[in-house]
Amino acid sequence: xxxxNLDCLVALRAEIDAxxxxxxxxxxxxxxxxxxxxxxxALAEVNNSIESHNRRSDQLSNVLAQLNDLENALRDxxxxxxxxxxxxxxxxxxxxxxxxxxxxxxxxxQQFAAEVAAQIAANLGTPTDKPVI
Amino acid sequence: xxxxxxxxxxxAVTLNITxxxxxxxxxxxPVVWATSDATVLTFTNSADGLTGTIDAGAAxxxxxxxxxxxxxxxSGTQTITGVTEDINVTQDPRDLASTFTxxxxxxxxxx
Numbered sequence: 001x002x003x004x005n006l007d008c009l010v011a012l013r014a015e016i017d018a019x020x021x022x023x024x025x026x027x028x029x030x031x032x033x034x035x036x037x038x039x040x041x042a043l044a045e046v047n048n049s050i051e052s053h054n055r056r057s058d059q060l061s062n063v064l065a066q067l068n069d070l071e072n073a074l075r076d077x078x079x080x081x082x083x084x085x086x087x088x089x090x091x092x093x094x095x096x097x098x099x100x101x102x103x104x105x106x107x108x109x110q111q112f113a114a115e116v117a118a119q120i121a122a123n124l125g126t127p128t129d130k131p132v133i
Numbered sequence: 134x135x136x137x138x139x140x141x142x143x144x145a146v147t148l149n150i151t152x153x154x155x156x157x158x159x160x161x162x163p164v165v166w167a168t169s170d171a172t173v174l175t176f177t178n179s180a181d182g183l184t185g186t187i188d189a190g191a192a193x194x195x196x197x198x199x200x201x202x203x204x205x206x207x208s209g210t211q212t213i214t215g216v217t218e219d220i221n222v223t224q225d226p227r228d229l230a231s232t233f234t235x236x237x238x239x240x241x242x243x244x
Contacts, residue, residue, distance in 0.1 A: 059223055120149070120150050120202060122200065124217065124220075125146060126140065127137050127143060
């Protein structure tokens with residue numbers, strides 16, 4: 001089934017956009033927090049949180065980039081006429097040449113015939129006990 | 134005549150399809166299997182019908198499996214058939230009665 005309706009991506013894009021905004025929102029505060037006087041343990045936790053937020057932000061940005069690529073690819077496909085794939089128009093001269101080639105190939109093909117199956121024999125093998133269920 | 138007991142099967146049946154002069158040949162589509170008596174013989178076969186398993190049923194007696202295929206590789210149909218020899222199914226000796234147990238009860242005076 002041909003599916004190039006981009007509407008299905010709108011909800012996904014909105015979800016990722018919202019998630020990216022949410023994950024980026026506390027980053028400035030976390031960076032500020034890392035610069036105040038903290039114990040080593042507290043600073044380590046703040047830095048861990050910054051790292052987690054950055055990682056999640058990168059992943060979400062990557063998804064958005066892939067969505068952009070997907071949308072562009074689907075638009076290209078649609079602009080190319082997908083799903084229709086009509087026969088290529090050619091000049092009458094080229095069409096005649098192709099027809100002649102087809103006729104030649106058909107004549108060559110008719111020089112062959114498949115060997116016809118005539119019998120089916122069964123090799124039963126040796127009786128064995130049925131598996132116990 | 135091939136023999137099976139009710140506890141047995143032919144687990145690796147293979148079909149050999151040949152031309153009239155014995156050369157290997159192809160058929161159009163799967164080979165269709167059929168049993169002459171489903172109470173005596175049942176089968177399971179692969180998607181292409183070229184291999185399978187034949188199981189003895191609960192009932193004894195002779196039965197056969199028939200194989201049908203289309204030998205015409207083009208758009209037409211040319212049906213060919215094959216059939217196993219008679220496969221005779223008998224009760225498995227392990228299921229035969231082998232001992233009698235008699236319960237005598239308690240000895241009593243004759244009337």
